[in-house]
Amino acid sequence: MSNGDNTYVYDEDVMITMRGVADSVGLPYTVNPVELVDREVLIELREGPAGPAGPEGEAAWPWHWQGDVADSAALEAMGLGTEDARKAWRVIAENAVYYWTGMEFIAFDDAFRARGRRGRPNALSGRAVAGAEGSAAAAQIIGSAPDQQLEITFPRGARGAQGDPGAAGRIQDAADVLIDDDRPLNQNHVLAWDAGVQKFRPAPTPAPQGPWVIGEKQFFSGKNLKEQKKVLATITVPAQPMAWRPQVEGAVVLQSASPNRCDVTVRIGSWEGDVVGMGWGHWVTRLAYVPVSPGFDYPMHPGATFGIVPANQTVTLYVVVERVAGDGSYTVYSNYSHLQVRAVPIAA
Numbered sequence: 610m611s612n613g614d615n616t617y618v619y620d621e622d623v624m625i626t627m628r629g630v631a632d633s634v635g636l637p638y639t640v641n642p643v644e645l646v647d648r649e650v651l652i653e654l655r656e657g658p659a660g661p662a663g664p665e666g667e668a669a670w671p672w673h674w675q676g677d678v679a680d681s682a683a684l685e686a687m688g689l690g691t692e693d694a695r696k697a698w699r700v701i702a703e704n705a706v707y708y709w710t711g712m713e714f715i716a717f718d719d720a721f722r723a724r725g726r727r728g729r730p731n732a733l734s735g736r737a738v739a740g741a742e743g744s745a746a747a748a749q750i751i752g753s754a755p756d757q758q759l760e761i762t763f764p765r766g767a768r769g770a771q772g773d774p775g776a777a778g779r780i781q782d783a784a785d786v787l788i789d790d791d792r793p794l795n796q797n798h799v800l801a802w803d804a805g806v807q808k809f810r811p812a813p814t815p816a817p818q819g820p821w822v823i824g825e826k827q828f829f830s831g832k833n834l835k836e837q838k839k840v841l842a843t844i845t846v847p848a849q850p851m852a853w854r855p856q857v858e859g860a861v862v863l864q865s866a867s868p869n870r871c872d873v874t875v876r877i878g879s880w881e882g883d884v885v886g887m888g889w890g891h892w893v894t895r896l897a898y899v900p901v902s903p904g905f906d907y908p909m910h911p912g913a914t915f916g917i918v919p920a921n922q923t924v925t926l927y928v929v930v931e932r933v934a935g936d937g938s939y940t941v942y943s944n945y946s947h948l949q950v951r952a953v954p955i956a957a
Contacts, residue, residue, distance in 0.1 A: 616931040623648045629656040672708065681707070684714065712814060729755040736760045742767060795850060805914055813851035819951040822844050823928070828861070830943040834930075840880050841873075841941060842928040848921045852955040855901055855916070855926060857886035859948035861941065863930060864897035865890055870936030871930050873899050875948065881925040885915040886948075890933075897940075901928075901948060917955055926950060 623645075630653045646649045673696045678684055680702035689696070694711030699721065706720040723896045731754045740747070740762040747762040780800070783786045787808040787823045788794050796809045801812035821844055829841045841861065856877045875886030887904030891897075907915060928948055930941060 613723070620735070621955070623650055625650040625652065627652045627654055629654055631656050653694055654706060667714075670695050671914060677701055681714075685738065689918045705852045731755045734758050738762045739765050752935060783809075800821070808836055813954055815954050815956070817951040818849060818853070819949075820845075822949045823859070823948040825946050827941055828928070828941070828943040828946040830941055832940045833866075833938040834941065835938050838929055838931045839941075840927050840929055841946070842948065843925055844948065845923060845925045846918070846950060848923045848950065849918070849952050849954075852920050853918050853952040854955060855885045855918070856953045857901060857948060858903075859886075859901045859928070859946075861887075861888060861901060861928065861930070861946045862897050862944060863890055863901045864894055864940045864942070865892070865901045865935075866937040866939060867892060867894055867935075869932065869935035869939060871932050871939045873901055874904075874929050874931065875901060876927045876929055878924060880929050882927070885916045885926070892934075897942070898945070 622708050626649070628651065632797065641655065642653050651888070658945055675696050678701070679697045684698060684700065687693075690711050691711040693709055695709070697706055697708045699705075700707050700716075703716075704721050705717060708715040708717065733750075734757075736758045738760060742765045744762070744764045746764055749760050751758050751760050780786060781794065785808050787803070787806055787810050791805075792810045792812070794807045794953055797812040797814050797818070799814050800809040802808075802812045823842045823844045827842055829839070846855075855877060855942045861873045863871055863873060870892050871890045873888035873890070874884050876882040877885050884904060884906045886901050888899040888901035905916060907913070930939065932939065
């Protein structure tokens with residue numbers, strides 16, 4: 610180092626320490642003193658104004674909490690290495706947390722028993738429980754703050770005498786009956802067991818509804834007809850609150866010219882819809898009365914989906930005559946022709 614014209618050269622290293630000194634006056638220029646003692650140099654520098662905040666650093670490494678140890682000697686006895694980095698212990702003797710970096714410990718003093726922030730108020734509610742007959746009363750607080758309950762157990766008393774019969778109650782108030790907006794109690798409804806909710810709920814009556822009738826004067830009448838198919842009558846059934854299948858009974862006075870045979874069908878929805886009724890015609894002219902009864906194009910079994918009218922839907926049924934053999938003519942008489950229709954509910 611130099612001082613004016615004189616230059617001093619040291620043949621050994623020196624330790625230089627620079628220390629910041631606050632400038633409470635705020636002078637534009639300050640002399641920075643240098644003090645040399647043996648091989649140690651102390652330089653005091655005036656502190657400048659605070660600079661802007663630096664960029665946010667990376668997230669701290671997570672701690673792997675290891676629990677409590679008695680004192681620092683117990684930590685030293687563990688013989689920790691680099692593979693134990695980021696482990697932390699509570700040292701009970703010092704009330705401190707010791708964090709192992711992989712090379713050394715970092716101690717955090719007074720890490721426990723400091724006053725924390727004010728917690729949520731405890732919303733304590735009450736709950737009563739009936740204990741066994743002859744048992745003792747008891748009380749306990751259950752749950753975790755701030756949502757705890759004070760549970761008090763009251764001994765059950767001895768069974769009293771039989772009381773007077775009460776007034777008759779409504780069926781819909783029974784514990785095993787459920788009536789709500791989804792299944793209201795309507796006209797022509799009965800209570801049926803609902804396995805899903807394990808209660809009785811309103812359901813349309815399973816009894817057939819109706820009848821609706823086509824009278825003899827409402828059938829088409831004609832002689833020497835040649836059409837392959839012809840609609841003889843129709844009947845419209847109003848919407849029902851449940852899905853249902855028609856049950857038809859009746860007769861058509863139908864005379865087939867020999868050699869010729871015509872059958873009668875009752876169809877649902879259109880003159881080519883599902884068949885729900887059938888009547889088999891005759892080859893001979895003198896037999897002209899064709900009874901109509903329930904009949905289907907396919908084998909009927911529980912769960913069959915054909916011939917069904919959905920709930921809340923109006924439907925029209927068609928009585929149709931069809932030549933099934935021969936090519937002769939046929940005659941239809943309205944006298945004594947009739948059809949009766951009943952709605953048979955389909956189980957949900």
